[in-house]
Amino acid sequence: MLLPEDEAPRVLQGSAPGPGGPLGLQVVDYDQSGGIRFAGTAPPGASIRIYVNDRPAGEVAANAEGRWTMAPQEVVSIGRHRLRLDQIAADGAVAARIELPFQRDPIPSATLPDGRIVVQPGNNLWRLARAAYGRGIRYTVIFEANRDQIRNPNLIFPGQVFTIPAPPATPADSSRSR
Structure with missing residues (x-):
């Protein structure tokens, strides 16, 4: 579909996640001792539940700028894991979900x-x-x-x-x- 020359370009589908945007994961960071940190974006004030291998790892709320960060208490072992982020609606239902694999490698x-x-x-x-x-x-x-x-x-x-x-x-x- 061609747009008329005098019409400004516009986004027809999708958008890049950014602060205050849809649920997003931006950082998986870990250290030698097994400590791990997750960070991302969500609508301001949104509640995010984080699971590692289907086990609850913690819950966090996005700040006023739509950013969140969480460091689980439990050590994540070396190897492949599955990460799941659930954005929880006011009624307790899952409003948005991200699932993805990640691998924690030894730090040599x-x-x-x-x-x-x-x-x-x-x-x-x-x-x-x-x-x-x-x-x-x-x-x-x-x-x-x-x-x-x-x-x-x-x-x-x-x-x-x-x-x-x-x-x-x-x-x-x-x-x-x-």
Whole structure:
């Protein structure tokens, strides 16, 4: 179907989930000890029930911006799992549902030499830089050191092994007179 030339483009179907939008999962993040964190979007104030392998993992409400985050108390073992998110309506019925598989892999950082890291699900250059240098904006240091593996700094993938250069020495404060 062609639109008349003077008519503005419009979305005919679907939309990208965003803050305050439909139920969405954006982050599955875990650590070496088995702790895990889920985060996503939902309509503001919506109640979300989270299940791992059909076992209740917790319940959370979306904040005023339509974002939610939840860290279950129970440790999630290494291996494949099934995650289910249920958005609960006021009457207690399921208003929206997302089901998807995820895999928690072992984090082999102890087997790597210092200055190297294996990218894990949920990592991005900003988070890696914040952990290594205390400031996310330093992601460019990691990007430059790994340019042979990174074509787009917004796209890194689990399993990639990056060099994390030592933090540069802080320059002397030149504003002081001697």
